[in-house]
Amino acid sequence: VQLVQSGAEVKKPGASVKVSCEASGYTFITYYMYWVRQAPGQGLEWMGMINPSGGSTNYARRFQGRVTMTRDTSTRTVNMELSSLRSEDTAVYYCARGDCSSTSCRLDHWGQGTPVTVSS
Amino acid sequence: SYVLTQPPSVSVAPGQTATITCGGNNIGSKSVHWYQQKPGQAPVLVVYDDSDRPSGIPQRFSGSNSGNTATLTINKVEAGDEADYYCQVSDTTNYHPVFGTATKVTVL
Numbered sequence: 001v002q003l004v005q006s007g008a009e010v011k012k013p014g015a016s017v018k019v020s021c022e023a024s025g026y027t028f029i030t031y032y033m034y035w036v037r038q039a040p041g042q043g044l045e046w047m048g049m050i051n052p053s054g055g056s057t058n059y060a061r062r063f064q065g066r067v068t069m070t071r072d073t074s075t076r077t078v079n080m081e082l083s084s085l086r087s088e089d090t091a092v093y094y095c096a097r098g099d100c101s102s103t104s105c106r107l108d109h110w111g112q113g114t115p116v117t118v119s120s
Numbered sequence: 121s122y123v124l125t126q127p128p129s130v131s132v133a134p135g136q137t138a139t140i141t142c143g144g145n146n147i148g149s150k151s152v153h154w155y156q157q158k159p160g161q162a163p164v165l166v167v168y169d170d171s172d173r174p175s176g177i178p179q180r181f182s183g184s185n186s187g188n189t190a191t192l193t194i195n196k197v198e199a200g201d202e203a204d205y206y207c208q209v210s211d212t213t214n215y216h217p218v219f220g221t222a223t224k225v226t227v228l
Contacts, residue, residue: 034217044155044163044206044219060216094162101169104151104210105217108174110162 001025003095003111010117016083019114021095028076029053032098034107035069035080037091045091049098050078085118092116124207124220131226138194140223142207145188150209152190154183157222158203166205167192194225202227 006020021033035047048059050069057069063082071078078095093114096107125143132138142152152170155163165174167183170190180195194201207220 036217043222044208046217046219058214058216096163099168100215101151103212104153104169105215106151106153106165106168106208107155107163107217108165108168110164113162 001097001109003097003109005093005095005111005114008115008117010119011085013086013118013120015085015118016081017085017116018079018081019093019095019116021078021080021111023076023078023097026097028073032100032105033069033071033078034096034098034105035067036094036096036107038094038113039088039091042091047080047093052078082116085116087118090116090118122209122211122218124209124218126205126207126220126223128221129224129226131228132194132197133228134199135196138197138201138225140192140194140205140207140225142190142192142220143188144190144209147188147190147209148186150185150212152183152185153208154181154192155206155208156201156203157206163206197225197227199227201225 002024004022029052034049050057052071068081095111097109098105099108154167156166157163166181170185171183182193184191204222
């Protein structure tokens with residue numbers, strides 16, 4: 001299993017950023033894909049998830065209206081777009097595969113992370 | 121929302137045992153997962169479903185969960201175990217992941 005993310009980004013406040021995550025080594029549509037971010041010196045923060053099978057999404061409340069997650073099954077890629085960027089969005093963004101049972105999901109494989117810097 | 125509380129730091133001498141706790145209301149009724157994150161790297165799953173280990177994770181890493189506290193134990197600590205450790209559960213209503221506040225393990 002391998003998750004390879006797109007490269008570092010520098011954006012101005014108010015802009016949007018799109019981070020991609022290409023999956024390989026497993027059946028793409030079988031596992032949810034999660035997005036987690038980590039601000040400098042801070043902990044892990046869940047942003048949302050997408051079901052690659054049908055494309056349904058579930059976003060953390062604090063990002064609703066600003067985040068959009070999509071997938072392309074032909075390229076085995078999931079994307080996360082965050083709009084109306086502000087300095088507080090400066091963070092490393094990770095995709096992670098969710099291995100879920102009936103009661104719990106664990107994130108068993110992670111991408112390498114994509115640093116996003118928001119600065120004027 | 122559900123809150124997971126971890127001690128900010130744990131210090132341990134090489135060869136000794138490190139114990140990291142994760143507190144939550146009736147956490148014993150949930151499945152707890154643990155991640156190791158070294159500086160500049162992505163997190164790595166080291167224990168899942170309270171006490172299972174993914175392939176490739178040394179047997180030195182073990183977990184338990186009961187009542188209001190889950191525990192990650194690292195036996196015979198090595199310098200390479202120095203990292204931040206996070207616990208995680210899934211919210212029972214919507215399966216959203218909830219992360220603990222992280223514990224920094226320092227090997228003396």
